[in-house]
Amino acid sequence: xxxxxxxxxxxxxxxxxxxxxxxxxxxxRAWCPSTRSGRYERxxxxxxxxxxxxxTMTTPAQIHLALxxxxxxxxxxxxxxxxxxxxNVTWSSPHISAIAATLTRMADPFGTSELxxxxxxxxxxxxRDRVGPIDSVAVGGGGGVRLEIPGxxxxxxxxxxxxxxxxAAPDSILFKRLLVEGAASxxxxxxxxxxAERGWKVDALTHVAPGVDVRDGNATAPDTSRYAAIIAVxxxxxxxxxxxxxFVRDGGGLITLRDASMIGPRAAASILLERRADGDVRAxxxxxxxxxxxxxxxxxxxxxxxDDTVPDPVAAxxxxxxxxxxxxxxxxxxxxxxxxxxxxxxxxxxxxxxxARSGPTGAExxxxxxxxxxxxxxxxxVSLLLELASRRxxxxx
Amino acid sequence: MSRFVFCTAQxxxxxxxxxxxxxxxxxxxxxxxxxxxxxxxGVNVALASDAILDYPLVYVTGHLPVRFSAVERRNxxxxxxxxxxxxxxxxxxxxxxxxxxxxxxxxxxALAKLSDVPNDHELYRAFFKFDDGPPTxxxxxxxxGDNLVHKNLQxxxxxxxIALLYSSKDYSSEWNYHPESKRFNTIDNTRFGVNIIVxxxxx
Numbered sequence: 375x376x377x378x379x380x381x382x383x384x385x386x387x388x389x390x391x392x393x394x395x396x397x398x399x400x401x402x403r404a405w406c407p408s409t410r411s412g413r414y415e416r417x418x419x420x421x422x423x424x425x426x427x428x429x430t431m432t433t434p435a436q437i438h439l440a441l442x443x444x445x446x447x448x449x450x451x452x453x454x455x456x457x458x459x460x461x462n463v464t465w466s467s468p469h470i471s472a473i474a475a476t477l478t479r480m481a482d483p484f485g486t487s488e489l490x491x492x493x494x495x496x497x498x499x500x501x502r503d504r505v506g507p508i509d510s511v512a513v514g515g516g517g518g519v520r521l522e523i524p525g526x527x528x529x530x531x532x533x534x535x536x537x538x539x540x541x542a543a544p545d546s547i548l549f550k551r552l553l554v555e556g557a558a559s560x561x562x563x564x565x566x567x568x569x570a571e572r573g574w575k576v577d578a579l580t581h582v583a584p585g586v587d588v589r590d591g592n593a594t595a596p597d598t599s600r601y602a603a604i605i606a607v608x609x610x611x612x613x614x615x616x617x618x619x620x621f622v623r624d625g626g627g628l629i630t631l632r633d634a635s636m637i638g639p640r641a642a643a644s645i646l647l648e649r650r651a652d653g654d655v656r657a658x659x660x661x662x663x664x665x666x667x668x669x670x671x672x673x674x675x676x677x678x679x680x681d682d683t684v685p686d687p688v689a690a691x692x693x694x695x696x697x698x699x700x701x702x703x704x705x706x707x708x709x710x711x712x713x714x715x716x717x718x719x720x721x722x723x724x725x726x727x728x729x730a731r732s733g734p735t736g737a738e739x740x741x742x743x744x745x746x747x748x749x750x751x752x753x754x755x756v757s758l759l760l761e762l763a764s765r766r767x768x769x770x771x
Numbered sequence: 772m773s774r775f776v777f778c779t780a781q782x783x784x785x786x787x788x789x790x791x792x793x794x795x796x797x798x799x800x801x802x803x804x805x806x807x808x809x810x811x812x813g814v815n816v817a818l819a820s821d822a823i824l825d826y827p828l829v830y831v832t833g834h835l836p837v838r839f840s841a842v843e844r845r846n847x848x849x850x851x852x853x854x855x856x857x858x859x860x861x862x863x864x865x866x867x868x869x870x871x872x873x874x875x876x877x878x879x880x881a882l883a884k885l886s887d888v889p890n891d892h893e894l895y896r897a898f899f900k901f902d903d904g905p906p907t908x909x910x911x912x913x914x915x916g917d918n919l920v921h922k923n924l925q926x927x928x929x930x931x932x933i934a935l936l937y938s939s940k941d942y943s944s945e946w947n948y949h950p951e952s953k954r955f956n957t958i959d960n961t962r963f964g965v966n967i968i969v970x971x972x973x974x
Contacts, residue, residue: 558807558972559772560827567854580973582898583805588973608772610806633772672773677853680821688853 382764389761396754403747416440426452429461439465443536444473444720454727464732465724471497474719475532475541477523481602481705482696483549483573484524489541491519491532502531502538522697529713539720542713548706551600552699553593555579555614556607561631564674565607566590568692569699577601581610596621602703603627606634614638623661627702631668638665657701664702775801775972777813778826780857782843785835785870788815789862790943793830797964799950804965805898807972818843827855828971832943834862836873844881851882851927851934856971864908864916864941871939878927878935885925885937894924894933897970899962905938906963908945916941932974936967 413434419442457463475491493513501509529542552574556562566578577591596604596617606614618638622628628638641658648655653669677691777794781787794813801809816823819842861871890904911920927935
């Protein structure tokens with residue numbers, strides 16, 4: 375059995391060894407920063423941006439990210455780079471759900487694009503452009519949302535719970551002209567007016583009397599090199615009737631209104647697009663082109679309606695016709711330079727870059743996180759003081 | 772396709788039906804000279820009624836002071852905003868007359884100030900050609916009313932089109948006869964009426 379004095383000396387030696395060991399660790403940390411790589415870091419989303427520079431310099435062994443929403447692209451890029459430098463990155467989130475969006479240009483000079491987006495059923499999706507929110511929509515049963523976005527926005531965002539998918543149109547449309555032909559009537563007049571107001575360049579041929587026509591533009595035989603779509607208003611549209619078959623087979627679009635239904639090629643099958651009490655709208659594909667048969671009576675009355683539920687009847691009439699033309703028009707597409715800021719599927723991209731959602735692994739649990747050097751220095755001081763006090767109290771120098 | 776229906780506006784003040792044979796005469800001319808599908812008889816529709824919007828060309832005439840109600844003014848604006856056109860004719864042929872003065876005021880309140888329609892406007896080439904602008908009327912040439920031959924028609928323009936055409940020439944008297952009597956004219960004096968209808972339907 376050791377005497378109290380020898381036990382005290384053993385304790386003093388232990389404190390000396392501990393002090394030297396701590397001093398060695400502190401000096402090594404100071405001289406060799408890479409030796410700090412055994413550290414574990416955990417960060418909430420709000421602190422990630424400010425932590426990135428430090429993580430870049432210290433390369434911790436593991437970083438765990440507690441996320442509320444998908445990381446923005448530059449943070450994803452940065453963290454992926456840190457991961458490639460040897461840091462094990464994991465993340466978890468109780469809130470994040472998948473969101474994805476695509477943007478397709480419509481053949482509409484007004485610049486309308488179609489946004490197709492996916493998000494969790496029942497969530498509220500906020501649609502935004504670069505300036506701010508422009509609309510919101512509840513995500514229905516299938517999880518899919520389809521919206522027409524007016525104006526020439528090049529990039530549209532769809533946000534759910536703070537995660538935003540940014541979609542950019544991959545191409546631009548080469549707009550050709552429209553040919554509208556019919557007898558002098560309100561239908562012909564307001565069809566021409568609505569499409570011109572929408573921004574289409576319209577060649578119009580209005581038959582007033584035998585041998586007397588009113589021409590706007592240079593109405594020529596239908597040809598896909600000049601026209602995107604041709605619209606026959608009534609059975610007097612003889613110019614269109616003569617060239618409609620070949621025009622459609624070459625890829626052009628044909629719209630026939632109620633009194634021109636006998637014009638153009640017949641398809642074996644057609645799909646029903648709309649139905650009202652006075653008729654329906656059917657579409658079919660013939661060769662390379664598309665045909666839409668509008669069975670509604672007096673479309674022009676949409677423009678003149680005094681229905682309080684339609685706030686702007688002129689715009690509604692214009693939009694209806696523009697949508698009809700966009701759905702059949704021959705519109706060659708030109709690829710544009712990819713938008714570097716597009717982020718159509720942020721969660722998928724994040725998983726691709728830094729892996730799937732996971733908790734911190736046991737080997738790098740928070741309990742093993744590195745003790746800061748300041749604490750080690752404090753322990754060193756206490757150890758030295760205890761050793762010194764012990765020696766003085768027993769009378770040694 | 773619905774046929775074109777000639778519409779005469781009934782307004783609360785004044786004598787809106789002062790030229791009852793004009794519609795039939797113009798309908799006859801349109802049917803005779805053009806292939807426009809036109810209803811064989813016109814309609815009289817209250818300017819204060821929503822039904823007026825079913826007729827994008829509206830004919831307004833009278834001798835007496837014109838004072839539109841708020842609803843009538845609103846409907847005039849609606850009709851014009853949606854692409855319709857109004858043809859208003861002073862049946863007095865008198866720029867010092869009550870119809871002219873009050874109609875000018877009402878048009879200014881409801882739409883805008885009237886300005887001269889240039890005599891080379893496409894209205895004068897819409898179907899028949901009138902190289903000198905609006906054709907004269909026998910009322911002008913005989914010195915009735917204000918004893919003036921008016922050089923121009925007036926109009927309110929919208930997007931380059933005539934939205935409201937105003938005449939001091941008294942076409943309402945000129946065209947107010949039975950179509951059967953047209954055969955006695957050397958030149959059909961309703962031809963300019965055809966131009967107005969063709970213009971409204973095609974521009």
